[in-house]
Amino acid sequence: MGEGRKDKNKMKILLLGSGGREHAFAWKLTQSPLCEKLFIAPGNAGTLQHGENVAIGVNDFDAIEKFVLENEIDLVVVGPEDPLVNGIYDYFLSKAELKNIPVIGPSKTGAQLEGSKAFAKQFMVRHHIPTAAYGEFTIENLEDGFDFIDEQTPPIVLKADGLAAGKGVLIIEEHGEAKENLREMIEQNKFGKASAKVVIEEFLKGIEFSVFVLTDGVDYKILPNAKDYKRIGEGDTGLNTGGMGCISPVPFVDAALMRKVEERVVIPTIEGLKKDNIVYRGFIYIGFMNVDGEPHVIEYNCRMGDPETEIVLPRIKNDLVELLVAVGNGTLAKENIEIDERACATVIVASGGYPRDYEKGKEITGIASVGSSSEQGNTIVFHAGTKRDGDKVLTNGGRVLAVTSYGKDIHEAVATSNAAIEKINFEGKYYRKDIGYEFR
Ligand code: AMP
Numbered sequence: 418m419g420e421g422r423k424d425k426n427k428m429k430i431l432l433l434g435s436g437g438r439e440h441a442f443a444w445k446l447t448q449s450p451l452c453e454k455l456f457i458a459p460g461n462a463g464t465l466q467h468g469e470n471v472a473i474g475v476n477d478f479d480a481i482e483k484f485v486l487e488n489e490i491d492l493v494v495v496g497p498e499d500p501l502v503n504g505i506y507d508y509f510l511s512k513a514e515l516k517n518i519p520v521i522g523p524s525k526t527g528a529q530l531e532g533s534k535a536f537a538k539q540f541m542v543r544h545h546i547p548t549a550a551y552g553e554f555t556i557e558n559l560e561d562g563f564d565f566i567d568e569q570t571p572p573i574v575l576k577a578d579g580l581a582a583g584k585g586v587l588i589i590e591e592h593g594e595a596k597e598n599l600r601e602m603i604e605q606n607k608f609g610k611a612s613a614k615v616v617i618e619e620f621l622k623g624i625e626f627s628v629f630v631l632t633d634g635v636d637y638k639i640l641p642n643a644k645d646y647k648r649i650g651e652g653d654t655g656l657n658t659g660g661m662g663c664i665s666p667v668p669f670v671d672a673a674l675m676r677k678v679e680e681r682v683v684i685p686t687i688e689g690l691k692k693d694n695i696v697y698r699g700f701i702y703i704g705f706m707n708v709d710g711e712p713h714v715i716e717y718n719c720r721m722g723d724p725e726t727e728i729v730l731p732r733i734k735n736d737l738v739e740l741l742v743a744v745g746n747g748t749l750a751k752e753n754i755e756i757d758e759r760a761c762a763t764v765i766v767a768s769g770g771y772p773r774d775y776e777k778g779k780e781i782t783g784i785a786s787v788g789s790s791s792e793q794g795n796t797i798v799f800h801a802g803t804k805r806d807g808d809k810v811l812t813n814g815g816r817v818l819a820v821t822s823y824g825k826d827i828h829e830a831v832a833t834s835n836a837a838i839e840k841i842n843f844e845g846k847y848y849r850k851d852i853g854y855e856f857r
């Protein structure tokens with residue numbers, strides 16, 4: 418891909434998605450002199466500050482094809498996992514008129530690293546990448562699954578094989594309850610088709626962190642690391658969410674740990690993709706458990722994280738369009754990643770009730786007093802679940818805003834975001850004030 422487009426300097430870019438991640442991408446892509454025009458499908462009230470929102474769903478490949486051809490799009494950047502797992506990369510490759518337009522993201526098979534936990538585990542075992550010991554079970558060997566559970570020391574980790582919107586992982590203290598849940602997952606479709614197959618894993622005790630890799634399938638660049646806070650309540654209590662905030666860099670992730678990450682995981686992953694003939698040109702998000710200084714892979718995602726993108730991209734000084742063009746052309750080796758020395762934190766402002774039921778359509782005030790995403794102060798307000806209504810901005814989701822700040826360290830960055838959030842209001846506003854708490 419990419420051939421024949423290299424002589425054109427200015428690019429029209431289509432970005433797929435509508436969350437805080439996509440606002441951060443829009444903010445960063447449009448800083449590039451190479452970006453002539455950005456379209457976001459479907460976007461939110463924040464992406465509107467940087468381009469034109471188009472009412473097309475991320476999985477509507479026919480509508481995306483028509484739009485790309487009519488608007489002479491030169492580059493497609495995919496935010497969420499769904500279109501990747503559904504094969505948008507292969508769809509473009511299969512069409513004569515689309516195949517020269519780079520799609521940033523893996524092939525359908527590559528996206529299985531996120532789309533199937535069993536696929537990811539088999540890949541890691543095949544390429545000797547450190548991860549928890551596991552077994553995989555379906556209706557065919559359910560009884561073996563019960564025996565496997567009996568052999569585990571609790572807590573027992575059950576994972577639906579397929580995509581389950583971040584809800585498909587259960588961590589259970591007791592053998593009987595684990596068996597009951599295994600039965601419900603496999604026999605009663607507890608997570609729909611996603612749990613027809615279940616991966617059961619050894620429990621790893623440690624602290625999590627995330628590493629992001631950009632690859633053109635030949636070379637790779639390691640991007641700033643991050644740690645996210647998934648629970649709704651302070652002190653990591655309560656229900657799991659899509660993420661309530663995150664920090665970068667992660668204090669305990671030192672050069673020695675990163676060397677292990679690179680040698681034992683990143684290089685074998687890139688080499689493994691090559692050996693298996695899996696086409697992968699995009700971002701890889703690797704979730705780790707640090708077990709006494711030894712990094713183990715918990716999961717792969719075939720995309721950037723949300724809210725991780727809202728701190729990773731602000732810490733990258735490079736022209737992002739230039740990097741993504743290099744990914745499309747297979748020339749990433751020539752690029753040097755430059756990282757901002759400052760720390761970054763983002764704090765999610767959520768609708769009251771999230772991740773359970775919450776109301777939408779509340780007017781948001783005060784964003785302008787903090788600084789919009791087009792300004793370059795210490796704080797950037799990225800929109801997640803928002804929509805524009807005339808000159809008002811309304812809440813339109815559980816996670817409403819991601820307020821990112823720079824600081825000399827993560828604590829200063831968090832304090833700056835928290836102070837900014839005090840100036841922003843909507844009915845039911847909720848945020849965690851303790852992001853980064855365990856490193857104080
Ligand atoms: P995943 O969707 O695979 O990232 O799992 C969701 C969360 O479950 C992770 O972020 C971890 O907090 C936890 N988890 C997953 N696998 C394990 C494991 N093998 N040991 C301990 N915790 C785990």
Ligand code: GLY
Binds near residue numbers: 645659660721722
């Ligand atoms: N913040 C977690 C994710 O994007 O998967």
